[in-house]
Amino acid sequence: MPGELFAEEVAARLPTGWHALPPPQPRGGEEGLWDNGHVSWAVEQRGHSYPGYLLKGPNDETFQIIDRPCHPDQHLVAPLTPKGFHARHFHGVEEPHGIAVSDQPARAAARIAHRLLPRYYQALEAVMQRARAEPVPPMTPEAVHGQALTCVWNEAGDLIATDHTVPEQLHVLLYLKGFHHRPDLGAFVLPAAWGNRQAQLIHEVGRELGARGIGLTLRPASPPTPPPRASTPPAPVHRPRHR
Numbered sequence: 001m002p003g004e005l006f007a008e009e010v011a012a013r014l015p016t017g018w019h020a021l022p023p024p025q026p027r028g029g030e031e032g033l034w035d036n037g038h039v040s041w042a043v044e045q046r047g048h049s050y051p052g053y054l055l056k057g058p059n060d061e062t063f064q065i066i067d068r069p070c071h072p073d074q075h076l077v078a079p080l081t082p083k084g085f086h087a088r089h090f091h092g093v094e095e096p097h098g099i100a101v102s103d104q105p106a107r108a109a110a111r112i113a114h115r116l117l118p119r120y121y122q123a124l125e126a127v128m129q130r131a132r133a134e135p136v137p138p139m140t141p142e143a144v145h146g147q148a149l150t151c152v153w154n155e156a157g158d159l160i161a162t163d164h165t166v167p168e169q170l171h172v173l174l175y176l177k178g179f180h181h182r183p184d185l186g187a188f189v190l191p192a193a194w195g196n197r198q199a200q201l202i203h204e205v206g207r208e209l210g211a212r213g214i215g216l217t218l219r220p221a222s223p224p225t226p227p228p229r230a231s232t233p234p235a236p237v238h239r240p241r242h243r
Contacts, residue, residue, distance in 0.1 A: 003023075003052060003053050003065070004020070004022070004053060006053075006065070006075070006103065006105060006108075007020035007021075007052075007053035007054070007055060007065055008020045009105030009106075009109075010055065010065075010105045010108050010109045010112070011055055011056075012105075012109075013105060013106060013109030013110075014055070014057075014109050014112065014113060015058075015113065015117075016058070017057060017058025017059075018055055018056065018057050018058070019055075019056055019183075020053055020054065020055060020056070021053065021054040021055075021056050022053060022054075023052060023053055023054070032064075032080045032081055033064065033078050033079075033080060033081070033098075034078065034079045034080060034081040034082070034095050034096060034097075034120075034123070035078040035079070035095055035096075035097045035098045036095045036097065037095075037097045037098065038076070038098070038100075039064075039066070039076045039077075039078035039097065039098030040078075042066065042068065042069055042076055043066065052064055052065040052066035052067065052075070053065050055077070055112075056183060058180070058181075058182070058183075059175075059180055059181050060082070060083070060171075060181045060183065061079065061082075061120065062079065062080040062082075063077050063078065063079050063080070063112070063116070064077070064078055064079075064080060064098075065077050068100055071100070072103075073102070073103050074100050074101065074102060074103060075100070075101050075102075075103060075108065076098050076099070076100055076101075077098055077099055077101055077108070077112055077116060078097065078098025078099075079096055079098070079116070079120050082124060082127070083168060083171060085127055085131055085172055086131070086134075088130075088134065089127050089130040089131045089134065090127055090130075091130075092130075093123055093126045093127050093130065094123065095123065096116065096119040096120040096122070096123040097119070098116070099111060099112070099115055099116050128172075128175070128176065131172050131176065147213065147214055147215060148214060148215035148216065148217050149161060149165065149166065149170065149205075149209060149214060149215070149216050149217070150165055150217040150219060151190075151216070151217070151218050151219070152218075152219045152220075153218065153219070153220050156192055157192030157198075158189050158190065158191050158192050159189070159190040159198070159202065159218070160185070160187050160188070160189055161174065161179070161187060161188045161189075162185075162186060162187045162188075163186045163187060163188070164186075166188055170209075170214075171188075173205065173208055173209075174188045174205070177190075177201045177204055177205045177208070178190055178191075178194060178197070178198075178201045190202070202216075202218070
């Protein structure tokens with residue numbers, strides 16, 4: 001089965017929100033793999049290339065799929081290191097490592113869901129706990145474009161921060177304060193479903209940003225543009241007839 005089709009079939013069988021992406025550009029070494037086991041070894045044996053497709057999750061989880069050397073009926077799947085954390089946040093946290101899966105999409109997806117995802121989320125939670133306990137030192141104002149983060153309310157009451165307005169250094173902060181990343185929208189979203197908690201989280205985000213010398217701007221959703229009014233033809237003029 002072609003790699004693209006295999007990745008798409010696997011993604012369709014994972015929990016809601018997963019999708020397949022084309023292979024990234026080749027990179028040197030094992031940089032990016034959150035694995036210190038046989039997947040890293042396999043990548044090194046293949047000449048430091050990343051030939052496989054990606055699996056992308058609803059909260060920016062990213063897994064790499066590569067062919068397993070000497071096993072034509074298997075693939076290797078390993079997570080990439082999550083972005084936005086400082087290197088020290090990974091110290092003492094065991095990598096979730098990758099796993100070997102069948103070339104049958106249903107079996108591969110089941111193994112990823114039952115074996116790899118729990119290990120990944122457990123490791124991610126440990127890293128997030130380290131990030132809470134050891135925040136990254138405040139950034140200089142020059143590190144953030146415009147020195148302010150702009151968020152926009154949508155009509156449903158969600159607070160939206162589009163990807164291009166959020167520097168990578170702020171990803172962790174938004175995750176920790178309840179934002180979810182929506183690749184389909186290209187934005188971080190703080191749902192209205194949080195209710196009263198949403199306001200508290202916004203306050204906490206503003207306080208954290210202020211400590212880093214960064215402002216927070218909240219803007220209302222732009223009202224929908226009304227359709228143009230149809231022009232009313234002038235009423236006909238009735239002229240009296242002269243006999």
